[in-house]
Amino acid sequence: MLHVLIAAATLVCAIQAVRAARLLVSALWLAGASALVALEMYLLGAPEIAVIELSVGAGLVTVLFVFAINLTGEENLDERRMIPRPLAWVLLFSAGALLLIFILPGINQPATGQVYGTFREIFWEDRQLDTLLQILMILAGVLGVLGLLSDQKTDLTPSQKEHRA
Amino acid sequence: MTISIPTTVIIMVLGLIGIGIYALLTTRHLLKVIVALQLLVKGAMLALVLAGRLTGQEDLGQSLAITVIIADTIVAVIGMALAVQVRRVIGTLDLRSLTSLRR
Amino acid sequence: MAEPLILLTVGLPWLGALLCWAAGDRHPRLQHTLAVSFSVAAGIAALLLIPFGYERPLVTLPIGGAFGDFTFSPDGLGVFLAAVATVIGSLAVIFSVDYMRGEAQLGRYYAFVLFFIGAMVGLVLTTNLLLMFVFWEITALTSYALISFHNDDPKAVAGGIKALIITQFGGLGLLIGALVLFAHTGSYDILAVIANPGLLPAGALAWMAFGCLAAAAAKSAQFPFQTWLPDAMEAPTPISALIHAATMVNAGVYLLARFFPAFEGVPGWREAVMAVGMLSALLAAVMAIVATDLKRVLAYSTVSQLGYMVYAVGAGGVFAAQFHLLSHSVFKALLFLGAGAVIHSVGTRDMRQMGGLGKKMPFVRLVFVIGALALAGLPVLNGFWSKELILEAGLEHGNPLWMLIVMLVVSGLTAFYTFRMVWLVFYGQQRAELHAHEAGTAMKVALAPLAFGTLTTWLLAGSFSRLLSESLPAHPISAHSTGEILLEVLTAPVTLIAVLVIGLGLAAWWQRDRLTGFAPALAGIGKAAANSFGFEAVNRAVVVVMEDSAEKLRSTQTGMLSWNVASLLVALIVVLAILALGVGLP
Numbered sequence: 001m002l003h004v005l006i007a008a009a010t011l012v013c014a015i016q017a018v019r020a021a022r023l024l025v026s027a028l029w030l031a032g033a034s035a036l037v038a039l040e041m042y043l044l045g046a047p048e049i050a051v052i053e054l055s056v057g058a059g060l061v062t063v064l065f066v067f068a069i070n071l072t073g074e075e076n077l078d079e080r081r082m083i084p085r086p087l088a089w090v091l092l093f094s095a096g097a098l099l100l101i102f103i104l105p106g107i108n109q110p111a112t113g114q115v116y117g118t119f120r121e122i123f124w125e126d127r128q129l130d131t132l133l134q135i136l137m138i139l140a141g142v143l144g145v146l147g148l149l150s151d152q153k154t155d156l157t158p159s160q161k162e163h164r165a
Numbered sequence: 166m167t168i169s170i171p172t173t174v175i176i177m178v179l180g181l182i183g184i185g186i187y188a189l190l191t192t193r194h195l196l197k198v199i200v201a202l203q204l205l206v207k208g209a210m211l212a213l214v215l216a217g218r219l220t221g222q223e224d225l226g227q228s229l230a231i232t233v234i235i236a237d238t239i240v241a242v243i244g245m246a247l248a249v250q251v252r253r254v255i256g257t258l259d260l261r262s263l264t265s266l267r268r
Numbered sequence: 269m270a271e272p273l274i275l276l277t278v279g280l281p282w283l284g285a286l287l288c289w290a291a292g293d294r295h296p297r298l299q300h301t302l303a304v305s306f307s308v309a310a311g312i313a314a315l316l317l318i319p320f321g322y323e324r325p326l327v328t329l330p331i332g333g334a335f336g337d338f339t340f341s342p343d344g345l346g347v348f349l350a351a352v353a354t355v356i357g358s359l360a361v362i363f364s365v366d367y368m369r370g371e372a373q374l375g376r377y378y379a380f381v382l383f384f385i386g387a388m389v390g391l392v393l394t395t396n397l398l399l400m401f402v403f404w405e406i407t408a409l410t411s412y413a414l415i416s417f418h419n420d421d422p423k424a425v426a427g428g429i430k431a432l433i434i435t436q437f438g439g440l441g442l443l444i445g446a447l448v449l450f451a452h453t454g455s456y457d458i459l460a461v462i463a464n465p466g467l468l469p470a471g472a473l474a475w476m477a478f479g480c481l482a483a484a485a486a487k488s489a490q491f492p493f494q495t496w497l498p499d500a501m502e503a504p505t506p507i508s509a510l511i512h513a514a515t516m517v518n519a520g521v522y523l524l525a526r527f528f529p530a531f532e533g534v535p536g537w538r539e540a541v542m543a544v545g546m547l548s549a550l551l552a553a554v555m556a557i558v559a560t561d562l563k564r565v566l567a568y569s570t571v572s573q574l575g576y577m578v579y580a581v582g583a584g585g586v587f588a589a590q591f592h593l594l595s596h597s598v599f600k601a602l603l604f605l606g607a608g609a610v611i612h613s614v615g616t617r618d619m620r621q622m623g624g625l626g627k628k629m630p631f632v633r634l635v636f637v638i639g640a641l642a643l644a645g646l647p648v649l650n651g652f653w654s655k656e657l658i659l660e661a662g663l664e665h666g667n668p669l670w671m672l673i674v675m676l677v678v679s680g681l682t683a684f685y686t687f688r689m690v691w692l693v694f695y696g697q698q699r700a701e702l703h704a705h706e707a708g709t710a711m712k713v714a715l716a717p718l719a720f721g722t723l724t725t726w727l728l729a730g731s732f733s734r735l736l737s738e739s740l741p742a743h744p745i746s747a748h749s750t751g752e753i754l755l756e757v758l759t760a761p762v763t764l765i766a767v768l769v770i771g772l773g774l775a776a777w778w779q780r781d782r783l784t785g786f787a788p789a790l791a792g793i794g795k796a797a798a799n800s801f802g803f804e805a806v807n808r809a810v811v812v813v814m815e816d817s818a819e820k821l822r823s824t825q826t827g828m829l830s831w832n833v834a835s836l837l838v839a840l841i842v843v844l845a846i847l848a849l850g851v852g853l854p
């Protein structure tokens with residue numbers, strides 16, 4: 001029952017995050033969804049991942065969001081959409097229905113398959129290259145933050161000036 | 166009637182991914198795109214943890230989920246940095262005005 | 269001990285590349301110093317690696333389960349090419365100190381050169397075919413970036429893109445080979461398939477063999493992909509010497525030689541390899557006779573000499589091919605760097621404007637003539653011995669005699685165009701007001717060892733054959749001493765014929781005035797050769813078709829995120845629907 005409640009609450013948060021007109025509100029709903037996903041993962045037996053998701057997904061990203069919204073300011077765009085809503089619904093439902101055909105039969109079967117090793121072995125030994133690349137990605141993220149924080153330099157190149165004018 | 170835990174989580178996963186894609190299809194705001202991506206990826210992450218549980222390889226699923234968290238956070242950070250710069254240079258976050266790469 | 273050396277040989281140039289780039293273009297002296305010291309250090313590491321070639325230790329870098337481990341093994345073929353890449357690489361870098369002095373964006377230049385050297389070493393040392401493909405593509409990328417180094421010159425950009433597209437096409441062949449290998453054996457280990465080709469069914473092996481042949485032909489600028497190399501001559505001359513003469517273009521020959529024991533039995537493969545080599549050698553030699561651009565003549569001669577090596581592999585003479593590869597790397601790097609000194613000095617590449625430069629540049633003339641004699645295949649220089657070994661291999665294993673005769677004719681043509689080139693540049697009357705000066709110190713430092721190598725590398729024949737025969741058990745190579753090899757070459761009848769043909773080529777150049785009677789008869793061939801036998805027209809047609817279709821597809825690129833996501837979703841639906849229909853509803 002708890003799981004059903006969490007699922008419902010998560011989906012409500014997600015829908016609100018998408019629907020909210022103000023970006024700040026949207027970011028807060030997103031943080032809520034993230035926290036609930038973390039809780040669900042904790043219940044599924046992945047406490048470490050839950051902690052990371054809670055601190056990074058719900059914490060850090062939200063802070064950065066507020067920061068970015070501060071820098072860019074709220075901007076109300078008119079409601080005209082690029083893709084008509086009915087088309088979006090049709091696409092989504094056909095993809096979802098097709099996926100369900102594949103997912104449903106296997107869902108409540110008991111666990112099979114061999115176990116490859118402990119978390120530590122898998123993460124640090126079997127997936128060495130992945131781990132290295134993740135470190136590189138984190139470096140890229142740091143550069144991104146620097147871009148976010150860089151002061152309001154306005155020395156634009158000529159073509160950018162043209163574009164602005 | 167009782168709903169099993171895996172079924173609940175699957176509904177959650179499909180819901181998050183569906184909402185994320187719906188937002189990607191309809192939104193025009195660059196920061197909203199990042200919100201949508203975050204929702205979508207949370208669904209994927211949950212799916213990995215669930216898959217690990219269903220196949221009895223929980224550690225493998227969790228190690229992949231960590232990778233997804235890292236990748237997704239960095240996407241968000243870089244996306245926000247880009248959005249700030251776009252706002253500064255072009256003056257709007259409307260996706261429609263971001264088509265200048267096309268010729 | 270071998271493990272750190274291998275990692276150093278690949279890693280040092282890459283580290284140097286990063287540092288050169290990070291040093292910034294405001295410190296050109298620091299960049300020169302860094303580039304020279306890192307490339308020389310890599311060269312020393314590669315030379316120290318050679319003794320390990322006999323033991324073939326296997327170095328494994330575990331990267332997880334998905335692609336198999338990254339493995340490196342320094343066997344004879346590998347260490348030899350790694351040494352060539354790093355040693356000639358460091359000489360080219362030293363030469364660049366003079367040649368590139370005062371150029372803008374040195375960081376980009378040195379970073380790509382060093383990146384290339386490291387990738388080339390990795391390419392020849394790895395035994396994981398997927399990793400080899402990755403290194404293969406890195407060399408293609410750096411080659412493109414360096415051909416287009418002067419990116420404000422439209423010709424340089426066009427030449428770079430042409431090289432990139434054609435070598436990418438060949439890269440597909442290698443990728444097919446790698447995937448076929450993985451599909452049938454579950455690993456990318458090439459040593460297994462070389463030791464036991466029966467691992468793969470005959471049909472799969474044929475796919476792999478011809479995929480690798482396409483890859484090798486594209487990389488080594490062989491028929492029908494030879495058109496990119498002449499256009500690559502827009503690169504700075506040290507690059508032409510390093511990448512487009514001494515190392516990267518050898519990767520194709522390396523690939524064929526490496527897999528020779530596995531592909532030997534594929535029906536038609538050896539004949540196809542020999543035909544590709546022969547056609548390349550012949551067509552390129554004819555084009556070299558009519559070319560007027562100094563670097564293009566050298567480029568055509570590279571295609572032609574690579575044709576000799578490919579022909580030798582097809583003929584079963586793996587040792588001859590590799591020995592000629594060694595000779596060619598040394599003397600062609602010498603010729604290119606010598607040409608670079610001339611071009612740097614007079615500021616043009618057009619041989620019709622040169623002439624009589626020998627008096628002003630005696631040192632460059634001396635080393636250039638040494639290189640030219642080796643290219644022509646005159647006795648005692650390294651090119652002579654290796655070329656004779658190839659021609660001898662053409663006689664064995666029941667290879668078709670007519671191909672050998674064509675190759676003999678080509679050696680005469682080689683002598684002819686080589687002497688035409690030397691004469692037009694260094695001798696005769698000066699034809700234009702050119703201000704020439706002798707080469708700088710760094711240039712001389714790079715040229716002297718190459719000239720010395722051209723005079724002496726043939727003395728290594730014995731130890732080279734021992735290295736290859738001991739470390740490559742699957743290859744048909746037997747160890748001989750230097751004396752035995754030299755004696756064998758000297759007493760073979762084909763040597764005598766070849767020397768006569770080469771002499772004939774020389775005589776034809778000395779007596780060119782008397783031969784004017786033939787000129788009208790040969791005018792047609794000359795004209796066709798100047799138009800590169802129609803291959804350029806085919807290239808242009810391909811480019812036009814590609815550009816037209818791309819232009820028509822442009823309207824699908826809205827640049828709107830929502831439509832992109834919608835198309836992703838449609839693709840997902842299509843894939844899922846196919847799966848649902850194909851697999852059947854569960």
